[in-house]
Amino acid sequence: GEGRGREADRGWPSPFVMRPRIALNLKGVEYEFLEEKLGVKSDLLLRSNPVHKKIPVLLHAGRPVCESLIIVQYIDDAWPSSGPSILPSDPYDCATARFWAAYLDEKWFPAMSGIARAQGEEAKKAALDQVVEGLSLLEDAFGKISKGKPFFGGDTVGFLDIALGCFLGWLRVTEKMNGMKLLDEAKVPGLAKWAERFCAHDAVKGVMPETEKLAEFAKLIMAKFKAAAPPPQ
């Protein structure tokens, strides 16, 4: 009906699925959450996202919107007078947010998920270094963009907060599984405090997965991956 969305989700571990949920929460939009069964794609999903067959998909008034950040922007456009603006109003600030969101999806997150898959210590270290370097860049960006305010979006959670914040669960799992601190208060103080504020935010609290549960899930996935991986050449 009016003002309601529907979302198809394959489950709580996906950072990409978190993004639209946070956006919908910020806008105070009620939505139905359909959890896809792991390993089985529903007819609805295949019909709604025939090109990629992936979640998340937002169904609004029967029409599908795909790709997590595109969905977030859609939510901002479709409910302009509900809740805060998710994208900055200034075009330059918008461009900055989009730039860093693209960096996260194209460079930083692939590096982080590459750590677990890395073959050998050297490859692992290279991936970790990329993640650490990325955090340093983001710390710098946070300082410039937030201008002393609590979030990238200023007083409220915005586009870049959502784009980065959704990865915090996996970041913590990576720290746990590698016995190292990545969101180190000494090295990235701004981000470390921002992360606490983000996770405590009303729109985020209910959808951020617990690190323990996520770590168990990660072990499951890694076991599957190792079993399926071809033997090293």
Next chain:
Amino acid sequence: MIGEIETLSKSSGGDGRAEEGGDEQFARQDGALKTFKELNKKPTHHRFGLGRTEGIVLISWGFMEGVKLLGTWPSPFSYRVIWALKLKGVKFEYVEEDLGNKSDELLRCNPVHKKIPVLIHGGRPVAESTVILEYIEESWPQNPLLPQDPYDKSVARFWIRFIEDKTPVFFRFCHSTGEQQEEAIREAKKVLKTIEEHALREEDKFFAGDKIGLQDLVFGWLAWLLQALEEVVGVKLLEASEYPRLHRWVQNFRAHDVIRSDLPEHNAMLAYFKRIRETFISSSTSAV
């Protein structure tokens, strides 16, 4: 044929050399890129959208608004930004970067990726071509290049993301041989099929309807660069009979006034991509 690289001098400060060539050459040019399209060599510096009479140079608003684009020939990422600016009627200064010797300005303006294109507006840099396109759309609302409706906008963005993700497949097609290339050909054809079946409608001239938009600009290289790659490799991917809608879109895109006046010269592209293909192939065989 213009034998010299032409730039116009400014009345106040800045770079740019004294102009050579007569009024006639400038007046003939309806798009400044025509200057380097006709050149054998790549230009280093050009001013766009300037008019002149008799030795008096009227300098236009590229400086006041301070819009500058760092790009390279024949980068599709560069061209899509040039076209967007022209469609919006925005005057800008273009700087051709040498990727083998990147300028300080480029490194300063895009320290994270060190890549072109970079748009510098009022001294502030914007990097990443699709980010730049959205920035242009928001900064200059005239002649909208994205649909107004939120849903239609999300569809345009979806396809923009799609083709950006799939672009490497087509470069692999050009850079590889043997089994790798066979694989790339299969993947490329799947991409074309997806576009044909899901992205284009029979009744539309361009992706979003009758008017050209950002989606067309981002897909644009399928209308000019792909053909050069096909010729260099000797394999045709985009057959009109197999992809009639896409083929028709290619013709419509190439026929558009703004696009038509600013397309990289075909033979120059052939030479360029032939060289690149040879470099990739020889480096991969020598690595064995």
